[in-house]
Amino acid sequence: MNSGPVTHILSSLQFDTDTLYTLFELADRIRKISKSKDGLDFLRTILSHKRAVLYFAQPSTRTYLSFNNACQILGIQTSDMRSAATSSEVKGESIEDTLETMHSYTDMIIIRHSEDDIAEKAAWMFNRSDKPIPIINAGSGPVEHPTQALLDAYTIHRAFKGKIKNKTIAIIGDLRRGRTVRSLTYLLKNFPGIRFNYVSPAELALPADVKNYLQKHEIAFEESDNLDKAVRKSDIIYSTRIQDEYDQHHESLAIDYTKFYLKKSHLALLKKDSIIMHPLPRRNEIPAEIDADSRAWYWKQEINGLWMRTAIISHIFKEDGYILNYR
Ligand code: CP
Secondary structure, eight states, rough: OOSSSSSBBOGGGOOHHHHHHHOOOOOOOOHHTTTTTHHHHHHHHHHHTTTEEEESSSSSSSHHHHHHHHHHTTTTTEEEEEEEEGGGGTOOOOOOHHHHHHHHHOOOOEEEEEEEEEHHHHHHHHHSSSOOEEEEEEEETTTTTTTHHHHHHHHHHHHHHOOOOEEEEEEEEEETTTHHHHHOOOOOOOOTOOOEEEOOOOOOOHHHHHHHHHHTTTOEEEEEOOOOOOHHHHHHHHHHOOGGGSSSSGGGSSSGGGGGOOOHHHHHHTTOEEEEESSOOOOSSOOOOTTTTBBBBBHHHHHHHHHHHHHHHHHTOOOHHHHOOOO
């Protein structure tokens, strides 16, 4: 029986380098253990006494599926709410009462929501209850997506065989409203010598709070709208979709986002050991003809999400040692 304070996953700001390397090792280990039937049987017993609810009030394919499958790997029983439209919130129930109800029935809440601070609110509510339970932020409005950043960092760790230091990453696209952009920036602060090339249309430039964060931590960064230059200079190309679901008046229609699409011709500019990433879903930011290039890592990145999210849940329930000691 493990005890101690409940661990929530609320923001990329909460992680230090040691915890990140523990999660990387755990994810690698779980991936390996799961290759055998005995290993899978072992993993399935670890949290078979737990229940979780996945409340996704915004659309999702891979975050939902990877968390659901991560729970299954660890034996956790799950319940779904895939839309606020199926919640009694449509009958006028408050989000607080909805969270209270999820808390009544389960041992963990995994939540994606358009409001920025629902995960923090839930953590705050239940920390003071007689049954504190972990809360995982699976994407909060245009602000944060910490578990995406964890799987992104894990992907970089694997691609560069553990050598994340002194890398240059180009983050391209909707930097203003892309929650993965803020979360990944915060997380990569843990790796010395990281440099950022932010590439975007002026209307979708990096928000002031993220720039302040970079300046405060003396992290080198450049901003431009020059995609070709960023592709030539960077070790990691991180492309993102325009987040037009946050438009107020269809303002994205006035932006020429095609200038920020990777094209097959960019492969000739890209260094031979660089990698291309994308949190997905994509539209036209990366054409499918790039998928076959060995430097295209976005499908591996997506698979890494399953192992990283299984590691995150194991870590939250303090099962790291039990898994790492499995032989
Ligand atoms: N990257 C990501 O969050 O994808 P989904 O919206 O499909 O979950």
